[in-house]
Amino acid sequence: MSALTLLVLRIAFLLLLWVFVFAVVYSLRSDLFGGRVRRVPEGAAPAAPAPASAPPAVQSLPSPPTPGAGAARVQQGPASVLVITSGGKAGLEIPLGTEPLMIGRASDAGLQIRDDYTSTHHARLLLWGSDWVVQDLDSTNGTFVDGVRIDSPTQVPVGVPVKVGATTFELRG
């Protein structure tokens, strides 16, 4: 084994070591910068041509969502935070991804509310197109969007209070 080969191998090894470090850092980047990839231009584009009506994805719902107070509001992409506005942990913010969020007393719920008025699997928040929709899962005490008890999946515009049990929350952009 000549000295030159060893030298080349040596430097190649140090390079490999750093490639590994940077590979880890590169895979980490979404964590470092957060789930910031909101595709703002893409979300803004469908909202612009049809500002007054519900976005196209929601129109494909079997039963059209009951128009809430802020349903006609123009949104810049889906809401990204759920804020508890009243109840035990008022003020708590929960970041929303793209996954559905289960709300209820069960331990597998994404938002676990432990009070006497909440059912085990009470309601579910889903991202439908670019809108969050709340679906009551046949709960005992009901889910209220803007004070109205819902019986079909209902769009939740930003800033409209949703009541589950003794807890009220709203979505924010």
Place this chain on the structure above:
Amino acid sequence: MADVTTTLSRPEEDRARIIRPSTRLRNIELGLLLVALAVSAGAIVLVQLGALGRIDLNVVKLAGGVGVLAIALHVVLRFAARDADPFILPIAIAVNGLGIAEIYRIDLSPTGVRNHLDNGTTQILWTAVGIGAAIAVLFLVRNHRMLQRYTYIAMLATIVLLLLPLVPGLRLRGAAAYVWVSVGPFNFQPGEIAKITLAIFFAGFLVARRDSLAMVGRKVLFVQLPRARDLGPIIVVWVLALGVIVGEHDLGTGLLLFGMFVAMLYVATGRTSWIVLGLVLAAAGAYAAVHILSYVQGRITNWLHAFDGTLYDQPGGSFQVVNGVFGLAHGGLFGTGLGQGRPDLTPAANSDFIIASLGEELGLVGVFAVLCLYLLFVSRGFRIGYSGPDDFGKLLAVGISFVFALQVFIVVGGVMRVIPETGLTTPFLAAGGSSLVANWMIAALLLRISDTIRSGPRTVI
């Protein structure tokens, strides 16, 4: 209502089939793991080329067994913890592989053949045991919150583990610090495992008591001081740490335990006064230790006057530290190349001083890469703790990550003369079974906590 539910659920299933974030995490892990295994294999082959001039396939095959086990752990994660953090395992494997290569390299050196033959093989076997322990932890602890039930059992276990080396029949003869337990052919450092049980106890204890530790107290000069009776726990841990330092001659473990408690107290309460109090207590303890214990005094003198000629030649003098620094200097920026330096000239080159050995052969560039890997490992641990919804998991993740970071700082700082030298093992790198097993268990706990966080409830009201 019923047909609405069924029609609604279909597009959701479609999306679930397309996105599948859990598999994505495991695929990232697999990709990084393959690179980590390439790093480990490359290191061993380079050691052989440098030191022997040929490739000895027996050792490569043996080390390949570790690779198979690493893949096995990855497969276990796919089933048992699909949403676990994808970076912990590759980083641990890469550092562990580098450690095996360097320990094997010391075995191959002229003095190594006589003095510490076959430590490399032992390290490979201990790595296998460590990965096995990690798999066992992943299966036994299905949800980290169950550990909260064992808060006080963990405390008891810690005390027993810390006292074990003092039991006359079990103590390893001839060691400077009484931290070894010797049962038949096996030597074990129970203090390493005690780190984990103590973190479990602290987390459980602080979750239950932190309100009184955080809220109550009176304000004196900008700092809110805690009540006298809330000082109990920190005093008890301080006495325990001092007991380890005095009774077992183990400065490192004492510092580690106390540092972990202060850090977790701060995380639990968010009060700076606990850190101030901790530093004052540590300074008082250090002052007393320097003046009472001769071995601590010796360490300080070796640190301050390392390059003094008479001290260098004295038995128990600064020979080891200074030789380590010479090795680092010899390595320079890019190192001598694996297998081509003389790291074996430093005593304990494969355990306490392995970072100096690596520094000599991989240079500053290599040491920085290793330190970066440690940094990433610890940052993942803090991140897992940060994103956890339950306070127990938060505290546990932060506690075990902090103790890992503190251990790296104490041992690397000691070798590089930033702080006085204390005998601690470099996590995942140094030769030593107990340390490896303990660190693999820490890795497994972090994996388990991160999985529970991602798949479990995000928020509890």
